[in-house]
Amino acid sequence: NAGVTQTPKFRVLKTGQSMTLLCAQDMNHEYMYWYRQDPGMGLRLIHYSVGEGTTAKGEVPDGYNVSRLKKQNFLLGLESAAPSQTSVYFCASSYGASSYNEQFFGPGTRLTVL
Amino acid sequence: AQSVAQPEDQVNVAEGNPLTVKCTYSVSGNPYLFWYVQYPNRGLQFLLKYITGDNLVKGSYGFEAEFNKSQTSFHLKKPSALVSDSALYFCAVRDSNRDDKIIFGKGTRLHILP
Numbered sequence: 001n002a003g004v005t006q007t008p009k010f011r012v013l014k015t016g017q018s019m020t021l022l023c024a025q026d027m028n029h030e031y032m033y034w035y036r037q038d039p040g041m042g043l044r045l046i047h048y049s050v051g052e053g054t055t056a057k058g059e060v061p062d063g064y065n066v067s068r069l070k071k072q073n074f075l076l077g078l079e080s081a082a083p084s085q086t087s088v089y090f091c092a093s094s095y096g097a098s099s100y101n102e103q104f105f106g107p108g109t110r111l112t113v114l
Numbered sequence: 115a116q117s118v119a120q121p122e123d124q125v126n127v128a129e130g131n132p133l134t135v136k137c138t139y140s141v142s143g144n145p146y147l148f149w150y151v152q153y154p155n156r157g158l159q160f161l162l163k164y165i166t167g168d169n170l171v172k173g174s175y176g177f178e179a180e181f182n183k184s185q186t187s188f189h190l191k192k193p194s195a196l197v198s199d200s201a202l203y204f205c206a207v208r209d210s211n212r213d214d215k216i217i218f219g220k221g222t223r224l225h226i227l228p
Contacts, residue, residue, distance in 0.1 A: 004157070035218075040123075042204065042220035043158075058215070090157055100146045100165040100208070103216065105157035 001026050004106035006091050012112045013081045021076040021109050023091030031094045032074040033058075033103065034066060036087040043090065049074055081113045116141045116209040120219035127195045128227050135190040135222045137205030144210040147188040149179055152202040152221075161203075164188060175199070195226045 004025045013019055023032065030051050035043040045058030049068040063085060065077045074093075078085060088110050092103040117140045127133040139145055146165055150158040162173025169181045179190045190203060205219040 040220060043218040045215060048215070092158075100163065102148060102160040102163055103158075105150075105159070107157045108155075 003027065004091055004093055004104050006089075006106035006109050008109060009107070010110050012114065013078075014114050015082060017081050018077070018079050019081065019111075020078075021089055021091075021111075023074045023076070023093075023106060024072055025074075025091075025093040025104070026072065027093060027095065027104065028071070029093035029095050029104070030071075031096075031101075032068065033092045033094075034064070034074065034076045035090045035092065036060065036085075037090060037108075038087050046076065046089075081111075083113045085111065086113045087111060116207055116212065116215075116217050118205050118207045118217050118219040120203075120205055120222045122222050123220075124223045124225065126225045126227060129197055130194055133192050133195045133199070133224065133226070135203050135205075135224060137188045137190065137219060138186050139188060139205075139207040140186060141207060141209040142211050145186075145188075146208040146210065147179075147181065148206040148208075148216070149173065149177070149188075149190050150204045150206065150218075151175075152204065154201075158204060161190070197226045197228050200224055200226045 007022045033048040034046040047066040049055045052071040055066045067075045091106040094101045094103045148163045149161040152158045164181045172178045202221045208216045
């Protein structure tokens with residue numbers, strides 16, 4: 001099993017450009033999440049999904065959109081990138097709806113917006 | 115509202131000595147508590163969790179954590195530190211009354227000195 005994979009690994013954008021980050025998991029997990037990690041801020045939840053076709057806002061959703069058209073994929077979109085979106089983005093997934101299931105993380109995408 | 119605090123940004127421990135990384139939490143329901151570790155340029159990896167039962171939880175790589183309900187704490191411990199334990203450690207909490215979100219602490223950087 002590959003677990004959770006993310007593409008791309010690195011990306012540099014200019015302000016105003018758009019891009020999509022792809023997350024894929026092969027563990028048949030119901031829940032999927034997008035986080036951003038910034039120095040001294042820990043992980044902050046951007047959006048999450050509790051199942052195929054459903055999405056919900058997290059702690060810092062502004063400037064991002066997501067889609068979960070297939071159970072195994074969770075896409076994060078930036079329509080008009082801003083320098084404040086320079087960060088490392090992590091996707092995660094977890095099994096089932098129980099609060100006590102741990103999350104499995106991808107390797108991250110390092111995004112720089114100039 | 116649920117929250118988690120890691121009061122130390124950095125902890126330095128000599129190799130072979132015991133280590134403790136502190137975590138306190140606040141939830142309205144029952145807490146589900148997690149520790150994750152992040153090595154450089156990698157995603158987070160699950161170490162251990164407390165759901166219910168025995169207050170002392172054992173996890174990967176020889177780590178353990180003690181749940182203390184009265185002090186609302188979940189400190190991570192290891193009897194004898196290794197240089198390879200040097201990494202960024204995150205405590206996280208889920209509220210049994212909130213099935214959807216997990217809150218991460220800001221992280222504690224652990225340095226094991228040879």
